[in-house]
Amino acid sequence: EAWGADVDPDRRLELATRLGSDVPFFLGTGAALVEGRGERVTPLHGIKAGHDEPADPPGVLLVTPAVAAHTGGVFAAWAGGAMGQPGVARRTSEHFASEFGSGLSVRALLERAAVLASANDLLPAAAAVVPGLVPLRRGLTRLLGRPIGLSGSGASLWALYPSLEAADAAAATVRKALEGGTLTSPGDDPPFVAATTIQTRREE
Numbered sequence: 001e002a003w004g005a006d007v008d009p010d011r012r013l014e015l016a017t018r019l020g021s022d023v024p025f026f027l028g029t030g031a032a033l034v035e036g037r038g039e040r041v042t043p044l045h046g047i048k049a050g051h052d053e054p055a056d057p058p059g060v061l062l063v064t065p066a067v068a069a070h071t072g073g074v075f076a077a078w079a080g081g082a083m084g085q086p087g088v089a090r091r092t093s094e095h096f097a098s099e100f101g102s103g104l105s106v107r108a109l110l111e112r113a114a115v116l117a118s119a120n121d122l123l124p125a126a127a128a129v130v131p132g133l134v135p136l137r138r139g140l141t142r143l144l145g146r147p148i149g150l151s152g153s154g155a156s157l158w159a160l161y162p163s164l165e166a167a168d169a170a171a172a173t174v175r176k177a178l179e180g181g182t183l184t185s186p187g188d189d190p191p192f193v194a195a196t197t198i199q200t201r202r203e204e
Contacts, residue, residue: 013039022152030199033097045103047198057197058106059167061159062151063140063174066187069130069155078125092119106162109198113160117149126154132186133157139183144170155186167195 003015016023021038031046047058092115099108127134133155140148146159161167171193177183178190185191 031100033100044097044100046100047109048103048105056163056165057199058109059161059164060196060198061144061161061167061170061174062156062192062194062196063136063158063185064156064192065130065133065136065185066189066191067130067132067155069126069133069153071153073129074122074125074153077128078122082125082128083121089119089121092116110160110162113149114147116160117147117158120150120152122153123150126150130155130186132184136183136185136191139177140174143173143177143183146170161195164195164197167197171195 004011006012012027013024016027017037017039024039024041025032025034028041028043031044033042033044034040035042096112096116096119133150137148137150137157140157140159144159146161149158150156151158159167159170161170174183174193178185178193
């Protein structure tokens, strides 16, 4: 509104792209395929709740260490050789986006959690920038018995659950482990731990 971009979609996208690579996505209304530097955003059907599934949307546990993981530093580490096997994340992302394009059920999403958790090219680079990130990820995997993925360039980690209630219970488990010292996190302060949900659409 301040820049007079609220009535011109092209101007709004231009400004959003200049503000940051993640910003254009948030002009949309849900799941999307994001390409380029973030300026090419294609809406997808996303997650659907089938007739034989619970009405609850899937839950997500987020654990963000109290450390800075500057995007520029992570990409510099990636460019310097801290990367996974070339092409794996891209192929996984393209396949996943095609499934999202026609709508992916909650059950199918959870079945793919392990593949998704390993399909981030920036994980080795983020681990190089944030010492202690890999031990935290391994500790969460042991504690929760679920695949743990890295969100973007980090340092936030995620785990998928069938409901918000299940994700809330996992968050309580993580907080208890942190307080008891059986789980440690990089940074001088405790990590941010929260449970939320993924937007779904109900099939007609």
